Amino acid sequence: MKPFATNPWALLLLASVVSFPSPSSMASGHPAQSPQDQGQSQPRDNGQATQNSFAGRVTRGSKGKLHLVDPSRSTSFLLDNQALAKKYEGKNVVVIGTLDETNNILHVQKIDLAA
DSSP states (O other): OOOOOOOHHHHHHHHHHHHSOOHHHHHHTSOOOOHHHHHHHSOOOOSSEEEEEEEEEEEEOTTSOEEEEETTTTEEEEESOHHHHHTTBTSEEEEEEEEETTTTEEEEEEEEEOO
16 A cells, blocks of 8 residues: 655645634634533522622521521521621621522621611
């Protein structure tokens, strides 16, 4: 069998065509990514946490932990920063934080007295 003769220019042309991005990836303005890469480069939002402000009264629950009782939602949330919440026990406050709805825990970023 006779060996295949290679032309360096043909190899260069083939290499540039293979590495050239597809038209669909050029139109989006983003480099082409495999499905595995896409999951790692994009923020994940599982819909379980939302950042917001919550108004209510800081009260001690049945197990001695401080909660924010929110009468507008007819519910209460466990406050994850017990040391900060202790200063506001029995007071009406506004809590800025992230709510973990799955575990019903309010991750406190800031607490202010309600106006």
